Amino acid sequence: MNLNVRFENLKRKIAVGPLYGVIILLLIAIFFWVFFKTLAPENFGSLSNLSNYFLSSIIYSVGGCGLYFIVVMGLFDFSIGANIILSSVVGVIVSTYFGYPGLLIGSIACGTMIGLLNGFLYIKLKIPSIIVTVGLMLIFESAAYFIAGGKKQTLAVGLRAFGKAPASIILAVSAFLLTIFILRNTKIGTYCYAIGSNEYVAKNMGINVDKYKLIGFILTHFFVGIMAVLTVSYGWSMTAITGMESMGRNFTPLMGTFLGLAFRKYGIPITAIMIGEFIISIIFNGFIAIGAPTTIQNVVTGAALLIIVTLTARPEEGAVVK
């Protein structure tokens, strides 16, 4: 192989490979850092600031990883927020009896069970996942309220290790590695992609579509259970809220998932979710640092969601969007 051919091959490998995607994402992160650093040099973007932004972003990244399994199949779940609250409440209560194991197992088991229920109902009722999960969201919110007895559930002072580094990072990174492992090294990942891309072809290849959708829901909520541990440890307490207020917790993880989808063709969906959530965290904190009113955060969340989805979703021309 002569040098020229080698060079061409290398160029092609870079163009389709992970490096390209990571570079784009890092450039976006640097752009926003420079942008806000120029506007608010005093109270934004020091190294310790950045590490705080990162610590809060990994919580959302874990949820984003979970959501990825069903969003990639073209499904959706609105009960993520409600499950975070419910699983946190359950985790805190169990932790009063069993300490750390209680917190971890209580939250994650509760989350996973919810996933099983969501998936089961979606498959059996044969109605769109959005409707199923909106209905269930209301039920889960109320369940959390009853279980908490209407009171704020506070995590004992000695059980807050997962709220800070290094424990939070260890837990989150384990979750990322697990997601990457499932996507790359099990059939589940391949089949989720195949179902999302063309369910008809997937069926023809002998894939049991319902089974893998169920598995997708279970995995999603397993990771939501982990996110619940991180959330309640970071904030020390959880209050059950009702009336769809848990919806607010859905969107930040979801934005990471959409970025993951966008960068999937470079083979780095999970890295994209992590860096993506970090970028979102930089933007939020940037707005706070320049003294913009807090409501502007909602505007940013909304606008970012629309922009990201518009960029990722390239519907076929004339496709009916509902």
Place this chain on the structure above:
Amino acid sequence: MADSSDNIILVTENICKSFGITKAVRNVSLSIQKGEIHGLIGENGSGKSTFSSMLCGIYPIDSGRFILDGTEYKARNQIEANRKGVSIIVQETGTVSGLTVAENIFLGNEDRFVKFGVKNTGLMNREAQNLLNDFGFDRILANVVIDHYNFEDRKLIEMVKSTYFKPKIVVVDETTTALSQEGRLELYELMDRIRADGRTVIFISHDLTEVIAHTDRISVLRDGELIDTVITKTVTEDDLRRLMVGRELGNRYYRTDYDGNQSDDVVLKIRNLGVPDHFSNINFDLHKGEILGFGGLSECGMHELGKALFAGSYHRTGTVTLASGKEINSIPDAIANSIAYASKDRDNESLVSNTSIRDNICLPSRQDLKKNGLLFKRNLDDFAWKNAERISVKMTGIDQSISELSGGNKQKVVLARWLGKGSNIMVLDSPTRGIDVKVKADIYNLMNELRNEGKSIIMISEEILELIGMCDRIIVMKNGSLNGEFFRNQDLNEEDLIAKMV
């Protein structure tokens, strides 16, 4: 005797398949040998693809059986078919986007790389790369997401996917139409290699030259029936065409007039019309009181042309102009200027299926039915009744839901809608597709009536006989261009048209 049965890989016994009232495949019995390339040809809708889909586990069979290598063979899906030794390279893309090349090649067969639930992705990628290299496609990288490759490369990947496990039979279903010359050569080479191995290829194609050049024997299907199996060396393209057509002409429900008086008034002028990936540079005029037919293979661009005339296509270029000089550039333009369009895809593009016959008939005419700016139910009812009865829609009442109607009656509702609108130019795409003889006759009568009233009709159809029977003029399309024009004539026969189509 023992000798010849040893040599046979597949026997099909009385295979049948129906879709609703359409009998797609009827009693097909044939035997295919080891180490041959067996051509399968026939017109649109002759049952070739349905037959091969049953063989490959994509459709279940209604009755009859396949005997593969001496034992009865059934497959519920493609992977099962693959395991039993039958694979297919399909017409459309058979690869799944979002997966890597390696994941595509082994989709459904990952188990050989899975140990204790863990998939050895590295090994899978290496094996896929080795296969790609063996096939001579080294430039395709196994670990890259398939979206980075174009359609042509994806077809090559599909070839690897369908043949690496050395199936006994490989079905190549109209794959060549999608390929460039280079890709075709790769495919022919692959077919020859399979034959040299003592295995079998079933080769489906519309390109008769290619079928004669690359097969050993050819089976001809017509209307779902096996007509004959011939030895390739002994036939010419003309012989094959005759076998493909071979029906008797003269059906009594078509038009009987051949007087040929034709108005010279142009009602619609089409200039340089094009839609990317479908057709380009189309020019023709539609006359008053004319039934103008468009014929061709299903992918020749004629269906999209119908949509483009109604301004329903994306990225359309060129002009569609009325006699008044008005250009038609949007669907509301088209409807307001008396153009009607009945899509080939009735259920998805013409009818609102979960509502009533009345609402469907009144849909484009609601503006006209307003009295002082308001709609009254009685006016709508009268209008719907009048038009539904004119074409005798079989229904319990105008409140009946569209979803309860048969295909033929649905088509009648579509026509009733445009009758009510009083459109002068009707673009009817496959108006009799999947419709029984009785309703067909009603539709032909109506077309004739409309023609006599001075309305102009464009009939797009894959059925050559009805084009010959109904049209004043027929334009044949091939690969997105006009390829021939025929005027109404008693001596016109199917072979003339087919010669321009393939």
